[in-house]
Structures are given as C-alpha cells and as structure tokens.
Amino acid sequence: MLVAGAGPGGSAAALTLAAAGADVVLVHQERRAAWHVGESLAPTARPLLARLGVLDRVTEHGHEPWYGTRSAWGREDVTASDFIGGPYGSGWLLDRRLFDASLRDAACEAGADHHDGSVTAVVRAGNLWRVSVSGTEIVAPYLIDATGGRARIARRVGARVVATDHLVAVAAVLPRRCPQRNTASDDTERTSLVESAAFGWWYTAPLPYGQDIVVAVTDADLIAPTGLRTPAGWLSALTATRQVSARLNADGVGPPHRLAVLRAGTSRVAPSAGHGWAAVGDAATATDPIAARGITAALATGISAGSAVTADAQGDRCALERYADLTAAVHAEFLQARTVCYRAGRQWDTPFWTRRTDGRPVDSVTGGEPSVNELTPA
Template sequence: MNSSGPSGSASVGRCDVLIAGGGPAGCAAALALVRAGARVALVAPMGTPDWRVGESLAPDARPLLQRLGMLDRLAADRHAPCYGNQAAWGRDALTAVDYRFGPYGEGWHLDRSRFDAAFLEAARAGGACWHSGHVRGAQWQHGHWQITTGGGSVLQAGYLVDATGRAARLARRAGATLIRSDRLIAVAGLLGPPRTKKVEWERTSLVESTGWGWWYNAPLPGGGRVVMAMTDADLLAGSHLLDPGVWWAQAHRTGHVRDRIARWKGPPRRLRVLAVGSSCASPAAGPGWVAVGDAATATDPLAARGIVSALATGLVAARAILADRAGDTDALAAYARRTTAIHAEYLRAHAAQYRREQRWDTPFWGRRHQGAAE
C-alpha cells in the first residue's frame, strides 16, 4: 500500500478497496479481490471474541470454501464433523435431517475462533494489508473514501466494504436504512468438558421449542457444548433467563436439551446476551460501497445459514466491485437488488417455519403467527 504525507503529519495509505471487519464475509471479499489484483486494506481487531454465534457450518458451504481455497485448511484444522440437525418443533418427538445423504456430505462443528483466524491469515497471506482496530470515521469525497481508524491511521480507498456485522454501521453512514424484522436475542452459555469422559458424542445440532421461545444446543470441538435460549428482547425480563440458575433450571425442564446436557455440571459461570434477529440493509450497496455478511442480510439462527451467507455475499460483492471498476455502472445496484430479493425469500421461509409451531398461545409465538398471516 502506498503512503504519503507532509513531514510531521500522519501518512495517508491508499488502496483500491477497504474492508471493515475481519470475519468470514470480509475475508471472503478480500481473498477474491486480491486474487483479481486489487489492493485491499482490511481493518479488523486483533484476535477474536471469546464467543460468537456460528459454531456449526452446513455442508452447502463446501463449494464456497473450495472456491476460496479454504476447504483443505478447514480439514487440516480438525473441526468436528456435523452429521445433521434434530428438532422438536411443532411436536414433542424429534425430526432429523441427515447431511450424509445430501450432495455435499457432512458439515462441521467449528472452533469458531480458529475458523475466523484461518480466514484472516489467508487474506493477509494473499496480499491484503491488515490494520488492527476499527473504522472510526468514513467520508465519501471527490470520488473516494477518506477513512480513519481507531489506531490513528488515515486511509483512502475507492471502495468501502461494510463487514461490521448486524449493526451495519458503515452502510447506515453511507445512507442505508437498517430494517429489522424482529428483536430475537440469544442468552448463551458455554459448557466445558463433561463430568465423565464416558460420553457417546452425538454429532448433530438440536433445536427444541418452548413457550417463551426455543433452545439451541450443539457440541464443540474439544468436548465443550454451546447452549442458547432464544427469546425476544422485551420478554427477557419476565423469563429471568439472565440468572444462570434460572437458565439452567429452564434447560432441565425441556425434554431433549435436558438429555444432551445430563452429564454436564452447571450452571455456566456466566451467560452472554447476543442480538440474533433478522435484519437487512436497504439498500445493501451504493456508489463506492457494499455491505456483506450480517451487515447486508442477517438471519435467525434457526435458518443455520449465517456463515454460508457471509461467504456468498463476500464473493458476490467482490465480483460487483470488480465489475464496477471495469465500467459496469449497474453492478453495485444489481448486487443490492439481489441481496434484497434473497432476504425477502428468507423471510417467507422463516415465517413458514415459525408457523409450524402452534402449541403455545404466548407473546413470543403470537407475534410470529400474526406476522406470518399478514
């Protein structure tokens, strides 16, 4: 990356594309762009959070990982196999989807920190220039972006990619509206290794609905387990799920989740509250900028498509930027239209899935059935 500046002043780095965010969406865009010869700057914090939603990866990510050159790395990092998912939804009995009979075979239970670190490492090795920190300011002027980072760097870029997640901070700053469909939150707990090593590991994720929402449960590489209670933000106080003891007791009032955690000691030492509702940026692109991943289209964990969507939007956004640079004046608008259409189709499928659960007449389910009927 070139830099210049008068003596004694901060230098200005120049690049073709600046990507804010170092998750799978931002790194997928970076990998595609640097391989096409673009100068890319990636602004992302050093390290990864100790907890992120997205510990299971569906097998339909396989072609995307192959295209990005990351499939072999995923195998080398020894993430655990995921054979499918089970659900007690609409009835007490479990239904199951077995990935092994699908076109791509098994999926993965991820060590998410290792997964994200591998993508960032690949983007840097491919030629992306990494700046540790966050984007603090971004202004579009004279046909380029003037960007400042938390570390004091000043960068100029022809294009800005918002990979900042559900908040879509930069897309909103560029003029997009964030449209939220619900206020779903997850109260998440991590369980360490079980009390006994004599555990027959299941290799599936599990969903189980309840009156105030639903539970999600999945094994993690290394013997841990993630358990999340999903409800709406305004219902959280009444459910008392922020109390680890109540959270643990509620988990044991279920049928199938209780069986999954029977050999684990609880409650967890702490719980984390995560925003996991559905939203989209409207539009998801404009002159000189695009949103990718959750910043473009954020989906309910029930859909199990967050990482796949991140990789796909990163790749398609990179292609749109390259087309725009080559003179296709409709490329970015076409990306925005495509993202809107995909999110609309997701919302239809999302409503149909929630409509299948009719056992409870409670605020959580009532508002979803009402929304599905409109």
C-alpha cells in the same frame, strides 16, 4: 479497496478482491474476549470455501464434523434431518476463533494488508473515500462493510437498517458430562439439537475440546419475564426441557459460570450497496439463527460483493445495483420461509409465537434494541 471487518464475510470479500488483483486493506480490531460462541457451518458452504481456495484449511484444522440436526419442533418426539446422502457430505461444528483466523490469514496471504483498528470516520472526496482508521487516514475507491448487524459503514454513507425483530440468544458453554460422547463412533452426538419452548427455543451442539454450546433464543423484552437473565433462571429453564436436558445429562448440573446475551435478530440494510460501497454478511442481511445460515450467507455475500466491486471498477456500472437487488430478494425469500417454519413449530399462545404466526411484523410488538452484554453470577 478497504474492507472493514474480518469475519467470514469480510475475509471472503478481501480474498475475492485480492484474487482479482486489487490492492486491499483489511481493517480488523482484534478482540481479547475470553470466550467466543461457536457455530455450525452447513455442507452447502463447501463450494464457497473451495471457490475461495480455503476448503483444505477448514477440513484440516480440527473442527468437529456435523452430520445433521435433530429437532423437537412443536412436538415432543424428535425428528432427524441428516446430511448423509446429500451432495456435499457433512458440515462442521466450528472452533469459531480458529475458523475466522484461518480465513483472515488466507486473505493476507493472498495480498490483503491487515490493519489493526476500527473505522471511526468516512468522508466522500470525489470518486474516493477518506477513511479514518484509529487515527490513520486511508484513501480507497471502494468500501466493503463487514461490521455485522449494526452496519456501521453502510449507515455512515446513507443506508438504513431495517429490523424485523429483536431476537436475542442467551448462551453458555457447558462441559460435557458423558465420557462416551467424546468417541468418534457416536454419530448422534455429532448433530445439533433444537427444541421449541414457550418463550422461544433451545439450541445445543457439541464444540471441540469436550464442550457443548447451549443457547436459549427469545425476544429481548422476554428475557426478564422468563428468568433467562440469571444463571440460575437459565438453568431452571434448561432443566424443564425434555430433549435438550436429556442430551446434556443436565440433572445435577450447576448454573453456568458465564452467560452471554447476543443479538440474533433478523434485519437487512437498505440498500446493501451503492456508489463505491457494498455491505456483506450480517451488515447486508442478518437472519434468524433457526435457519443456521449465517456463516454461509456471509461467505456468499462476501464473494458476490467482491465480484460486483471488481466488475464496477472495470466499467460495469450496474454491478453494485444488481448485488443490492439480489441480497434484497434473498432476504425477502427468507422472511417467507421463516413464517412457515414458526407456524410449523407453534404449540403455545405465548407472545413469542403469536408474534411470528399472526401476520403482524414482529418489530411492531417488541421493544427497542436489546442490551447486549456478558453476564456473570453475582
């Protein structure tokens, strides 16, 4: 079995396959980027992490606890949604590099063979795949595509990516300015905060090591008109917020040294599985970050796809089709929930909000695929 990509979905698939006794090659090209955006992991991921046998790795590796979400969504006052009292307890505000590495290490310890490189070609040869990985050919009976929203492997074998929008996140990491916010007793600051804006919405959450992730979310074609492309314009939009600016104590903050423009759109691959292959994580179903379900969905699809491949190898010829049907149904359900969410937050007749609440497909009115890059001040 060959798994292309060692994010949460790929590592979950590799772990599931290795636990079932499969020979697994986990292809992953180490990126040397100096900065990586952190993310939150919902409490509903706990049973998935436990099933993979990695829950202790997460709870013991220094991630911040996440107690819930505060939101100013279509209104000026803040509402709270807390995990306390729920069946799974708190979630985590992740050191994402550490989290991904711990899952990858667990997959290798379970028996997966890590191969440093990237897939450059895929050819079907009877019941096998001949895969070129950075100049080396690997032969495998099954492929798992965990390459993210571009679904590089799935597209090579005939699937297509169906994009619903071209949402982007313009992100920065800021140092914390309030010393008291580093205290463990300050539970309010162990929450994420969402605030709607005319161009879209803002998100912030504390990261480990005394930093905050701050993200402006909008459509790709709206970045330039809203001024978010430059550090100074991004900061100006941030200081115009009420709740996010107050939490960050943003008055007097200088422009961020670095912005990253990241794809955040909703899409799915159709189909998400076929004869001898399956897609997981964002390669199967990528959802708007307002749902805060990206990593949880990656873990769930990784486990499900690994189980479906195992079942197929044992003679259940409908297992991969059932997996594809399930991911399509889950994605369709998300699209309905997303519409309800944005209708609840709308208070502006601006392009971002009308695209999501007037019943037209968002993709029909947004531009082409965004240019994703790292921005630094001139």
